[in-house]
Amino acid sequence: MNTMTMREFDSAKREPRARAAAEVNVEEPFNVEEMFFSRTDKRGVIEAYNSIFIRVSGFSSEELKGAPHKLIRHSDMPKGVFWLLWNGLESGVPVGAYVKNKTKDGRYYWVFALATPVEGGHLSMRIKPTSPQLALVEQLYRDIRKLELEEKLSAEDSARLILSKLAELGFDSYGAFQAHALHQEFEARRKALGMPAYNDLRNTETIAVTSEKLRHELDELTKKFKGAELLTANMKIFAAKLAVGRATINEIAKNYDLMLNDIRNHLNTLVVPLMGSGIWDAPKELSAYFMICASHLMTEMCEFFESQKSGVPGVDCESEKDYLIGLQKAYDKQSQKAVEYGVQSAASIQRRAEFLRRMVLGLSTIRIACRVEAGMLRGKAKGLETIVSRLDVFHDEIEAHLETIQQHVSTILLSADDFA
Structure with missing residues (x-):
């Protein structure tokens, strides 16, 4: 300083x-x-x-x-x-x-x-x-x-x-x-004065709360994909014990690994940006809270000052009113920027989540290939059948996470429509 x-x-x-x-x-x-x-x-x-x-x-x-x-x-x-x-x-x-x-x-x-x-x-x-x-x-x-x-x-x-x-x-x-x-x-x-709720604040609160849920869901999805490494490791261990079908299972495990790696890299682009590390950094949703509240208060301050200005000797009231109005406009502009950032972030996540869903669909075809191979090996594939069952559970969990992410993104975008 x-x-x-x-x-x-x-x-x-x-x-x-x-x-x-x-x-x-x-x-x-x-x-x-x-x-x-x-x-x-x-x-x-x-x-x-x-x-x-x-x-x-x-x-x-x-x-x-x-x-x-x-x-x-x-x-x-x-x-x-x-x-x-x-x-x-x-x-x-x-x-x-x-x-x-x-x-x-x-x-x-x-x-x-x-x-x-x-x-x-x-x-x-x-x-x-x-x-x-x-x-x-x-x-x-x-x-x-x-x-x-x-x-x-x-x-x-x-x-x-x-x-x-x-x-x-x-x-x-x-x-x-x-x-x-x-x-x-x-x-x-606001409540003490019996004033009605402000739609922009209510919508911003929805965006803020949902954005936090979205972060959590994406974190959980990332953890799930990281844990999937164990599934392919077990697949490779099982393949090493096979006299017949080893090469096929190894190839399936290799392709699954490659697809998992691509998905993990794509997930990095889905992360909802967090705040920086400076004293004044804050999540964009919180910044929107701050500036929207400031804008409403300054609007009220302008009106209050107008009603009281006759009792302020030694002060150029018109000049001070200009200061207040200028700040109100600046607060309003900054609040709009903060909200727009959150909306743009959600829209970007929606596009990337749709692409992720297509990648997961590709991953699922590899899982199906593993299931087909397990059926062909019949009695020799007891361990592989267990792995396939775990893959099924994993894919069901991933689908549930993707569905929840889509719901959160839709909630944010719908709330944002009220600002338009």
């Missing part, structure tokens, strides 16, 4: 115009339907905000404008969270994070913040977190903050520790965690 940016953000080069009182363990309430935002320059100095931010923070418009955003930072917040936030913003990606802030009179309030780079700086939209995820995060932050103080961890070391703790919880990256968290908060808020 660019350490100079962190230093500028943390030191601010001047004292803030206002200071918060000593922290007290009292929560500052705000309603679940309320949304607020602030926009800063690249150093984290506040340039704009809405009326809800003024009211909740307790600072006046004059005190907020031109002050460093750390004016509202609560001492319970791990440094590693801000390291991750700035790392993401400097990487040009939106960042979602749970943040505990403090008010002017020292009270605290929790938000789920969605911060995004904009021209000249960053814009952070906040909602009230209401999902069970918040309790998990509160404990995580307490543990991390305790270690920061006891072991004098740097912000970067703290961020690494946060990532390792999230990995233990099943999140392979911060990108995967923030996507899950925003979706949880979005849905909890």
Whole structure:
């Protein structure tokens, strides 16, 4: 990360115009339907905000404008969270994070913040977190903050520790965690406000869940074909014991092996792409969750700001509305790209799965040849008959997997049709 940016953000080069009182363990309430935002320059100095931010923070418009955003930072917040936030913003990606802030009179309030780079700086939209995820995060932050103080961890070391703790919880990256968290908060808020479900999110959820099932099915299919090596090995062992028909059985085993190898190579092209290994990498389906939720929230933020903008002294409301609308359009575009990627992946798998089915049909003809040879050998082929029976079971299992894969792909493509 660019350490100079962190230093500028943390030191601010001047004292803030206002200071918060000593922290007290009292929560500052705000309603679940309320949304607020602030926009800063690249150093984290506040340039704009809405009326809800003024009211909740307790600072006046004059005190907020031109002050460093750390004016509202609560001492319970791990440094590693801000390291991750700035790392993401400097990487040009939106960042979602749970943040505990403090008010002017020292009270605290929790938000789920969605911060995004904009021209000249960053814009952070906040909602009230209401999902069970918040309790998990509160404990995580307490543990991390305790270690920061006891072991004098740097912000970067703290961020690494946060990532390792999230990995233990099943999140392979911060990108995967923030996507899950925003979706949880979005849905909890929607239900609390009695709002109807969004079709795009419901369809994306279907695509995400089905894609995971598809990965599992393809993994199982790959394992099955790898295990089939034992069948041809047994066939070759049996052939070595034959006085008559050895060459034929060996040839059958050889052809079966060659076809299995071709199929295994083809299976590698069927794998549903997983996420990369970076901090901000996440499966495309999760990325779609994140951006769709962000788009809907920003649409609501635009409407909310329009209804409240008369009470924001010192802020060019029309200019800020343009920022909000621009972000909403960007979120919407990115969500569409994520969904399209999942659909294209499913369509590709469908084509490749059809080709795989034809390859398996070719493999089945070799199995039939083995069965015919076993019949010709009659009493001399007891061991071979057992192998043929196992081949039959193997092919039945493969057919079942291929059928399930086709069902999953069809489900994804049908869900995707609703986006058209």
